[in-house]
Amino acid sequence: MEMRKTIDSYSSANLDIYGMLKYCFGWEDQQGKEISGETGKGLRPALCLFAAEALGGSYYKAIYAAISLELIHNFSLIHDEIQDFDEFRHHRPTLWAVWGPEKALVAGDVLKVIADKSIEDFGKYTVRDENNNFELHRECTKLLTEACLQMIEGQYLDITFEKEINVGIDQYLDMISKKTGALIRCSLNLGALIGTKDPNLIRIFKNAGTALGFGFQIKDDILGIWGTEDSTGKPVGSDIKRKKKSIPILHSINSASYKSKRILINIFQKEELLDNDIITVLSIMDDTKSLDYSETLAREYCDKSIDHIYSANLTDESMEDFIELAEFLALREF
Amino acid sequence: MEMRKTIDSYSSANLDIYGMLKYCFGWEDQQGKEISGETGKGLRPALCLFAAEALGGSYYKAIYAAISLELIHNFSLIHDEIQDFDEFRHHRPTLWAVWGPEKALVAGDVLKVIADKSIEDFGKYTVRDENNNFELHRECTKLLTEACLQMIEGQYLDITFEKEINVGIDQYLDMISKKTGALIRCSLNLGALIGTKDPNLIRIFKNAGTALGFGFQIKDDILGIWGTEDSTGKPVGSDIKRKKKSIPILHSINSASYKSKRILINIFQKEELLDNDIITVLSIMDDTKSLDYSETLAREYCDKSIDHIYSANLTDESMEDFIELAEFLALREF
Numbered sequence: 076m077e078m079r080k081t082i083d084s085y086s087s088a089n090l091d092i093y094g095m096l097k098y099c100f101g102w103e104d105q106q107g108k109e110i111s112g113e114t115g116k117g118l119r120p121a122l123c124l125f126a127a128e129a130l131g132g133s134y135y136k137a138i139y140a141a142i143s144l145e146l147i148h149n150f151s152l153i154h155d156e157i158q159d160f161d162e163f164r165h166h167r168p169t170l171w172a173v174w175g176p177e178k179a180l181v182a183g184d185v186l187k188v189i190a191d192k193s194i195e196d197f198g199k200y201t202v203r204d205e206n207n208n209f210e211l212h213r214e215c216t217k218l219l220t221e222a223c224l225q226m227i228e229g230q231y232l233d234i235t236f237e238k239e240i241n242v243g244i245d246q247y248l249d250m251i252s253k254k255t256g257a258l259i260r261c262s263l264n265l266g267a268l269i270g271t272k273d274p275n276l277i278r279i280f281k282n283a284g285t286a287l288g289f290g291f292q293i294k295d296d297i298l299g300i301w302g303t304e305d306s307t308g309k310p311v312g313s314d315i316k317r318k319k320k321s322i323p324i325l326h327s328i329n330s331a332s333y334k335s336k337r338i339l340i341n342i343f344q345k346e347e348l349l350d351n352d353i354i355t356v357l358s359i360m361d362d363t364k365s366l367d368y369s370e371t372l373a374r375e376y377c378d379k380s381i382d383h384i385y386s387a388n389l390t391d392e393s394m395e396d397f398i399e400l401a402e403f404l405a406l407r408e409f
Numbered sequence: 410m411e412m413r414k415t416i417d418s419y420s421s422a423n424l425d426i427y428g429m430l431k432y433c434f435g436w437e438d439q440q441g442k443e444i445s446g447e448t449g450k451g452l453r454p455a456l457c458l459f460a461a462e463a464l465g466g467s468y469y470k471a472i473y474a475a476i477s478l479e480l481i482h483n484f485s486l487i488h489d490e491i492q493d494f495d496e497f498r499h500h501r502p503t504l505w506a507v508w509g510p511e512k513a514l515v516a517g518d519v520l521k522v523i524a525d526k527s528i529e530d531f532g533k534y535t536v537r538d539e540n541n542n543f544e545l546h547r548e549c550t551k552l553l554t555e556a557c558l559q560m561i562e563g564q565y566l567d568i569t570f571e572k573e574i575n576v577g578i579d580q581y582l583d584m585i586s587k588k589t590g591a592l593i594r595c596s597l598n599l600g601a602l603i604g605t606k607d608p609n610l611i612r613i614f615k616n617a618g619t620a621l622g623f624g625f626q627i628k629d630d631i632l633g634i635w636g637t638e639d640s641t642g643k644p645v646g647s648d649i650k651r652k653k654k655s656i657p658i659l660h661s662i663n664s665a666s667y668k669s670k671r672i673l674i675n676i677f678q679k680e681e682l683l684d685n686d687i688i689t690v691l692s693i694m695d696d697t698k699s700l701d702y703s704e705t706l707a708r709e710y711c712d713k714s715i716d717h718i719y720s721a722n723l724t725d726e727s728m729e730d731f732i733e734l735a736e737f738l739a740l741r742e743f
Contacts, residue, residue, distance in 0.1 A: 090562055090566070091565075092562065092565045154514055154515075154518060157514065158514060177491075177568050178565065178568060180514065181488075181492070181561055182565075184488060184561045185558065188554060188557050188558045188561060191554045191557070192555075195550060195551055213529070213543065216529060217529055220525045224522045224526070227515055227518045228424055228426065228519065231424060231425075231516075231519070232424070234512060234515065235425070
């Protein structure tokens with residue numbers, strides 16, 4: 076795969092850090108032995124390539140853009156895992172858990188710069204327009220950089236919220252529209268930009284990306300609480316233990332009875348949550364039907380994104396592809 | 410100053426993280442109150458602007474390139490401080506020491522992306538060439554990204570070396586040519602690229618940057634051991650305590666008598682160094698004349714960089730400016 080080639084091209088530097096990155100992508104084990112482990116879902120590249128092709132551009136033209144998106148996504152994961160003390164991803168120990176936070180921090184930085192280089196390169200190979208100038212490449216670069224900034228701003232807000240009790244649902248939606256939404260929106264937007272010159276179509280794909288970003292993150296929030304260890308690699312209730320103020324929890328706090336609300340607030344003010352606390356929180360969330368609420372919301376956003384794309388008048392085949400992608404993102408079980 | 414404007418333009422996002430950056434640059438205190446504290450020396454921008462002007466370009470043309478360099482430098486400082494547990498910079502608590510490592514990590518990431526945006530912008534404003542195409546801008550971007558990658562690779566090597574006993578002087582020089590050298594070399598190279606089209610002159614400035622990078626880091630190593638707290642903000646011997654394998658220490662290990670060498674190796678194998686150990690190391694370094702050796706080496710590299718620039722046949726005034734800059738970098742006392 077093209078992404079593997081991108082990372083491999085740096086390995087000549089013969090630094091262990093590139094071995095860390097190959098481990099991160101699931102291509103090698105900790106000792107540098109080739110494996111065929113569970114890798115990431117590659118959703119952002121899939122969205123980008125879909126958009127470029129569905130709008131008449133070629134799949135190949137968008138491939139370096141797609142790689143850049145996946146590299147940026149993984150850069151953010153590596154740093155997020157350090158910040159959140161996440162010890163596992165896809166059932167494997169995270170980078171910092173294996174090599175320590177110092178080296179993992181640097182590995183994330185390297186990946187960001189490799190993403191920058193990949194963005195530079197894709198101008199050269201694929202998105203030069205007919206006049207041989209780089210206006211389109213400059214636009215793509217701008218879009219990616221802006222998405223990256225929003226993503227990091229969102230990560231900052233997320234860290235801040237974990238220590239706050241009073242987070243409004245609006246504040247939360249604003250945060251996820253940055254932290255997760257920015258890169259998903261950018262994936263469709265970027266692919267569209269490469270696939271067509273019609274500003275109306277580009278806008279439609281961007282809006283679809285915004286809706287899909289919400290759907291995806293809300294589903295992620297659901298899995299963070301009710302996902303089983305087998306499917307997500309994390310124990311049930313793990314987001315509760317981390318006092319993460321995700322959609323189901325915010326909904327529960329907002330719609331619980333006065334008494335239950337007090338209980339929830341008391342629990343989330345504790346330094347550390349015990350198993351018993353998690354059971355209590357889950358039971359209150361049951362009363363407030365927060366799972367139903369969240370699943371309906373994810374479904375609504377997913378439908379909204381499909382409606383947007385529907386208005387782009389794609390071929391039936393493309394439309395079916397998008398529905399499949401969108402439903403996977405917003406309704407998946409892992 | 411232009412850099413302040415760059416950071417300020419993001420502050421509308423009204424996120425505390427931009428307050429962290431203003432603190433980092435010494436413009437605000439922890440509470441966001443304007444201060445006129447000790448700020449960075451701005452050496453990299455100074456080198457870049459010098460090169461552009463000395464080679465006939467205008468100072469203004471290089472200003473966004475200069476800002477990008479300083480932003481990248483500060484991004485690396487923020488992450489380095491987390492990795493090295495440095496609690497002070499310029500006599501002020503570092504970002505992670507005030508806000509915690511999680512937020513500091515994100516602040517560093519944001520700064521990197523602001524640097525990326527600044528690199529994108531400088532094409533728009535300043536380095537478009539007469540045919541109104543962006544070839545020069547693309548070259549500048551490539552140079553900066555490559556320097557950034559080398560810098561981070563160097564940081565990785567540096568972390569690795571702290572845990573190793575047998576680091577050769579060659580290995581060390583290779584590491585600093587990346588960690589510190591890459592950005593200093595890039596500063597002169599970038600300024601030259603903006604100032605002239607003569608590949609010979611650009612090469613001369615690049616080579617001067619390579620030499621100057623060594624001179625600068627070796628002086629930094631000297632100050633890390635013998636610099637007084639008043640001038641550097643760090644206690645005498647602080648790099649010994651951190652078991653940093655810097656030039657004076659490597660020289661001492663390599664040239665000490667068999668007995669002293671054993672003592673040094675034993676000390677550097679300890680988990681934690683006591684004050685007494687530091688005194689012992691300082692005394693052996695005295696015997697091996699490692700301060701003399703290091704100062705001579707720094708001076709030699711400084712002279713080498715001056716010789717390079719001399720061959721560019723600049724005006725007397727420009728030559729004097731460079732000598733002043735180079736001597737400040739390689740012979741400074743803080």
